[in-house]
Amino acid sequence: MQELVGRLTALDPEASESLKVISYFDALVDGHASIEVLLRGAAVLSGQAAGCDAHGVVLRVAANGVLQRAQDPGAPDPAQAPWPSHPVAHDGRVWIERSGPAHANDEMILERLALAVAIVLDRTPAGAARRALETVIDAGTPPTERLEAARRLSLDAGTSYRVVAAPAAGEVGPTAPVTPSVVVETPFGRVRVGVAQDHAGSVGPVGIGLARRPEALDESWASALVALRLTDEREPVVRADDLGILLALADAADGDSADDPDLTALRTLLGAHPAALPLLESLAVSESVRAVALDLGFHHSTVQAHLAYYGDRLGFDLRTPRGRVRLSLALSVLRLTTRRFD
Amino acid sequence: MSEKTEIHPAPPFDVELGAVLAVLAEAMPPTLTPEMIEPMRTGVPLPVIADLLGGRPIDHEERRIPVADGEITVSVFTKQGHVAGGPGIFHTHGGGMIIGDRFTGADEYLQWVEEFDAVVVSVEYRLAPEFPDPTPVDDCYAGLLWTVEHADELGFDPARLVIGGASAGGGLAAGVSLKARDEGGPALAGSLLIYPMLDDRNETVSSHQIDGFGVWDRGSNDTGWDALLGDRRFTDEVSIYAAPARAQDLSGLPPTFIDCATAEVFRDEDVAYASKIWAVGGIAELHVWPGGFHGFDAMAPQAQLSVEARAARVRWLHRILGA
Numbered sequence: 001m002q003e004l005v006g007r008l009t010a011l012d013p014e015a016s017e018s019l020k021v022i023s024y025f026d027a028l029v030d031g032h033a034s035i036e037v038l039l040r041g042a043a044v045l046s047g048q049a050a051g052c053d054a055h056g057v058v059l060r061v062a063a064n065g066v067l068q069r070a071q072d073p074g075a076p077d078p079a080q081a082p083w084p085s086h087p088v089a090h091d092g093r094v095w096i097e098r099s100g101p102a103h104a105n106d107e108m109i110l111e112r113l114a115l116a117v118a119i120v121l122d123r124t125p126a127g128a129a130r131r132a133l134e135t136v137i138d139a140g141t142p143p144t145e146r147l148e149a150a151r152r153l154s155l156d157a158g159t160s161y162r163v164v165a166a167p168a169a170g171e172v173g174p175t176a177p178v179t180p181s182v183v184v185e186t187p188f189g190r191v192r193v194g195v196a197q198d199h200a201g202s203v204g205p206v207g208i209g210l211a212r213r214p215e216a217l218d219e220s221w222a223s224a225l226v227a228l229r230l231t232d233e234r235e236p237v238v239r240a241d242d243l244g245i246l247l248a249l250a251d252a253a254d255g256d257s258a259d260d261p262d263l264t265a266l267r268t269l270l271g272a273h274p275a276a277l278p279l280l281e282s283l284a285v286s287e288s289v290r291a292v293a294l295d296l297g298f299h300h301s302t303v304q305a306h307l308a309y310y311g312d313r314l315g316f317d318l319r320t321p322r323g324r325v326r327l328s329l330a331l332s333v334l335r336l337t338t339r340r341f342d
Numbered sequence: 343m344s345e346k347t348e349i350h351p352a353p354p355f356d357v358e359l360g361a362v363l364a365v366l367a368e369a370m371p372p373t374l375t376p377e378m379i380e381p382m383r384t385g386v387p388l389p390v391i392a393d394l395l396g397g398r399p400i401d402h403e404e405r406r407i408p409v410a411d412g413e414i415t416v417s418v419f420t421k422q423g424h425v426a427g428g429p430g431i432f433h434t435h436g437g438g439m440i441i442g443d444r445f446t447g448a449d450e451y452l453q454w455v456e457e458f459d460a461v462v463v464s465v466e467y468r469l470a471p472e473f474p475d476p477t478p479v480d481d482c483y484a485g486l487l488w489t490v491e492h493a494d495e496l497g498f499d500p501a502r503l504v505i506g507g508a509s510a511g512g513g514l515a516a517g518v519s520l521k522a523r524d525e526g527g528p529a530l531a532g533s534l535l536i537y538p539m540l541d542d543r544n545e546t547v548s549s550h551q552i553d554g555f556g557v558w559d560r561g562s563n564d565t566g567w568d569a570l571l572g573d574r575r576f577t578d579e580v581s582i583y584a585a586p587a588r589a590q591d592l593s594g595l596p597p598t599f600i601d602c603a604t605a606e607v608f609r610d611e612d613v614a615y616a617s618k619i620w621a622v623g624g625i626a627e628l629h630v631w632p633g634g635f636h637g638f639d640a641m642a643p644q645a646q647l648s649v650e651a652r653a654a655r656v657r658w659l660h661r662i663l664g665a
Contacts, residue, residue, distance in 0.1 A: 006369060008362045008642050020365050027364040031357030037646070041361065044644050065644025 010047030013103040025112035054092020086110040137221035150214035163209035165224040189341030204236025284328040352551035356633030362642040373561035430498035433464040436509030438566035461498040471569035504532040512538025516586040530596040532662040541587030542567040546610035558636040593622040603634025
């Protein structure tokens with residue numbers, strides 16, 4: 001009887017009622033409520049429609065508690081609208097469709113909603129698989145736990161797999177992925193990670209790690225991330241298998257290469273002559289000066305003249321084999337230190 | 343109930359409703375005791391009809407009507423642009439026989455005014471313990487008679503009149519339906535009993551399961567029935583109009599809608615009431631909502647279970663009223 005205890009309605013716009021918000025969402029999480037129910041809670045408490053877009057789950061509940069499959073016609077795109085929102089599970093978000101000044105409890109409602117949604121997503125089979133994948137590639141996790149996580153992903157202990165890495169907004173496929181993909185934070189930005197048994201035909205950018213048994217997929221992941229960092233427009237798909245000693249170089253580059261003279265000289269040159277980059281990159285992968293000229297549509301004598309000038313600036317002769325090796329390595333290290341995935 | 347019967351815990355609350363209760367129950371202990379009747383009446387703001395009507399195209403008129411020992415008030419709600427000759431709904435409010443007023447439950451019956459263009463008459467019967475049985479049910483019956491007598495003036499078809507109410511109001515609606523049957527009163531088109539309070543004996547399994555938690559628990563039920571019946575409670579002096587669960591014969595009743603929830607005191611007496619109607623070949627529709635507490639749809643109208651429960655009532659009214 002509502003006359004006995006009242007009714008759940010939108011909270012006071014002025015007075016903070018954190019305790020009410022916390023206990024409401026805690027009770028929903030304890031009871032394994034669905035995302036729809038969580039959103040309805042946020043909508044009722046805030047008095048505004050509430051929405052969620054995370055891990056492929058896109059839902060919206062109107063202020064009256066009714067689930068809506070689509071936005072109201074003419075309503076702003078949730079991703080663009082200036083509504084208060086809160087991130088969920090790396091790549092998702094929840095929001096309250098409040099226009100105008102925020103109410104006292106909006107922030108708390110969003111925070112608890114986001115927390116609850118993340119827990120619900122984690123509980124789904126896909127969520128559990130994502131968590132297992134994070135564990136499998138984490139070198140900081142003891143091997144026994146990584147093997148256990150690999151078992152949860154149904155990875156065969158006697159089979160080799162490759163970790164595939166792409167920018168967070170990209171795709172790790174097309175592959176024969178044996179796991180869902182997960183977005184992880186790296187020092188180079190947010191990267192989408194998957195595990196595949198075989199990999200062919202990706203449009204990239206994508207880095208394909210070394211083939212490893214489940215217990216060593218952390219190594220495959222490390223190599224996949226290096227490969228991804230070395231991708232560019234010229235070579236959008238990089239296989240760690242093809243990198244050889246460059247993988248070791250990447251380790252060194254991640255250590256302390258900031259004051260290497262070749263790298264410093266290359267940075268200075270590119271700072272003064274940004275147009276040098278395509279020519280140098282072409283040289284690093286071409287058979288000859290003539291091939292570079294053909295590649296860039298220059299006369300080969302023009303290329304010769306540029307190379308002479310750039311070589312002077314860099315301090316080594318780009319027309320010698322050793323000079324081209326130094327250039328190629330410097331370009332790789334430069335890419336490794338500058339590539340970001342945000 | 344025999345003492346040997348083992349009482350198991352009540353079915354769990356629905357997740358969403360349980361969370362609502364966790365938040366709202368802070369303001370109210372589960373057991374309403376006699377000392378709390380007066381504070382409940384004065385301390386808890388009753389719904390203000392102006393707020394409930396706000397923006398709705400509904401006219402509200404108050405009428406004083408005669409009862410055996412004086413006068414009481416009824417509220418008449420009519421949709422603006424009303425077309426005469428449609429259905430009528432006579433409403434008896436809830437509140438355990440001891441609290442509430444004729445606007446309790448208005449948020450739902452005002453929807454019926456709009457949905458069916460029904461004329462709703464809600465009666466302000468006098469409350470126990472100041473006015474013990476039979477005053478509440480007699481006031482309601484007098485209100486029903488007045489309503490039918492004024493059908494033309496109020497603008498509805500007396501052949502399409504449904505009586506309805508929630509909780510104590512459901513019990514009163516059941517009692518009035520029995521009284522109309524027994525005294526040759528108005529023929530009702532239907533009887534809408536929303537988790538009705540029917541049995542003063544408090545001896546069902548569910549009345550034992552909901553004890554010290556939830557909404558309107560076993561102790562609250564004692565408080566309500568004690569106020570209504572005083573020393574006559576538990577004795578053969580209690581009439582079937584006060585406690586319709588005591589009626590042996592439920593034949594000759596209008597089509598009856600009954601709903602209740604699995605985690606409330608009234609569950610078993612409400613289910614039994616439907617069974618008794620079926621036993622004599624009567625028409626009854628029964629909904630038992632899993633994981634609800636008493637009055638769940640009023641406390642959490644947006645919850646999924648509440649939406650479905652209220653929709654089921656509306657669907658029944660559509661069928662009964664042919665509207």
